[in-house]
Amino acid sequence: MVAVWPRRLALVVAPAYSESFASWVDRMALRNGCPPRAMVEALGLDVRAASDVRSLAYGVVTTLETCRAIEAATGVSSETVRGMHLEVFDGSVLDLAGVRVGDEESVRRAEGREWVRFFGSRVCPTCLAASGGVWLTWWKLSWAAVCPEHRTLLVDLCPRCRVAVRRGPAGQPARLSRSRMPAPLRCGALLSGAVCDQPIPQIRTSVASHELADQQQLVLEVATRRRPALIAGQVVNAGQWFAVLKATALLARLGVPEVLPLLDAPPNSQDALAAEAGGQRWNRAGPVGRFGMAPRTALVAAGLLATASKVAAAEEESELVARLMPLATAARMRWKERRPDLSTPMALPPVFTAALDAVSPSAGRRRGAARRRGRSVPTGRMRRCGRARWS
Ligand SMILES: [Zn+2]
Numbered sequence: 001m002v003a004v005w006p007r008r009l010a011l012v013v014a015p016a017y018s019e020s021f022a023s024w025v026d027r028m029a030l031r032n033g034c035p036p037r038a039m040v041e042a043l044g045l046d047v048r049a050a051s052d053v054r055s056l057a058y059g060v061v062t063t064l065e066t067c068r069a070i071e072a073a074t075g076v077s078s079e080t081v082r083g084m085h086l087e088v089f090d091g092s093v094l095d096l097a098g099v100r101v102g103d104e105e106s107v108r109r110a111e112g113r114e115w116v117r118f119f120g121s122r123v124c125p126t127c128l129a130a131s132g133g134v135w136l137t138w139w140k141l142s143w144a145a146v147c148p149e150h151r152t153l154l155v156d157l158c159p160r161c162r163v164a165v166r167r168g169p170a171g172q173p174a175r176l177s178r179s180r181m182p183a184p185l186r187c188g189a190l191l192s193g194a195v196c197d198q199p200i201p202q203i204r205t206s207v208a209s210h211e212l213a214d215q216q217q218l219v220l221e222v223a224t225r226r227r228p229a230l231i232a233g234q235v236v237n238a239g240q241w242f243a244v245l246k247a248t249a250l251l252a253r254l255g256v257p258e259v260l261p262l263l264d265a266p267p268n269s270q271d272a273l274a275a276e277a278g279g280q281r282w283n284r285a286g287p288v289g290r291f292g293m294a295p296r297t298a299l300v301a302a303g304l305l306a307t308a309s310k311v312a313a314a315e316e317e318s319e320l321v322a323r324l325m326p327l328a329t330a331a332r333m334r335w336k337e338r339r340p341d342l343s344t345p346m347a348l349p350p351v352f353t354a355a356l357d358a359v360s361p362s363a364g365r366r367r368g369a370a371r372r373r374g375r376s377v378p379t380g381r382m383r384r385c386g387r388a389r390w391s
């Protein structure tokens, strides 16, 4: 509860287009000459009840009350404040249902499940330099691979300290500092007391193809619902469109390394996918965590983006089946009957599950036979239970 609305601040920085909330607060803090923690309090966020960024769901979701308090303090509209949070992607590229301010566990659960870094970010050094330190919200998405404007791969790691950009100490989200001023153009990683001062605009990046830049642009437009989502010529909702991308990424990963020469991904992304598969151990989430986990680097994201975009770009059903076929074949070759039991619930559109049935005929036949016998759906390789599942 915000009992008393904050005073109107004299110095306000206008949010930049697509800027993340944390980035705006940092720039506000610099303008007002106070550390981020004091800035957040001045904006009217209730930092007493939820002291760290995770329980504040900082930059992830917000409340109407907080938006109104910030509007009162800054004159920036509630709608704009909300638009700086990751919740702008809820229902399209992210599922943030159940994430609540003050409920740290709800934040943690979504953090483990969704393809996003709540408290970290990739970055385009050129965009950051040009804007004087504006961090964009979409750089936090795990599908963020390249900058469509500069056609370069986004940066994950600081070359000086080898720590993920914007990651807090020891993998924990950085606290809202009570004493340190933000430095939006520097790495800023905390390393045993010292702060890494690598200038981010000086980090070199590699060039991406026009095609990949266009695929990234499409992802952003569907994510923000500026463009209708189509699968095999049929209009689907944005959530279904991203479910198709994720399911395709999962299928492609199942077929590594056999699938690599068949992928439309750039060669260095193929290497990154192979390295990812080689370096992965079965984690706590089991096989789903292994194949369905968020790509950790922009290079892996680029490989999955290129592959999944090709599938999503199929204009009709037969083309969709043709594009899925090599992926399914490679996955079958790799796993034969040992295929791990994957059961990631995904809201796949019927046109895509039908294509999956077509490329996995044995599972399709078993399911068809079961339906004829009036039984419930058996455990096939790909199984549908209301919502589509893979198994
Ligand atoms: Zn850029």
Ligand SMILES: [Zn+2]
Pocket: 158, 159, 160, 161, 162, 163, 187, 188, 189, 196, 197, 198
């Ligand atoms: Zn660094």
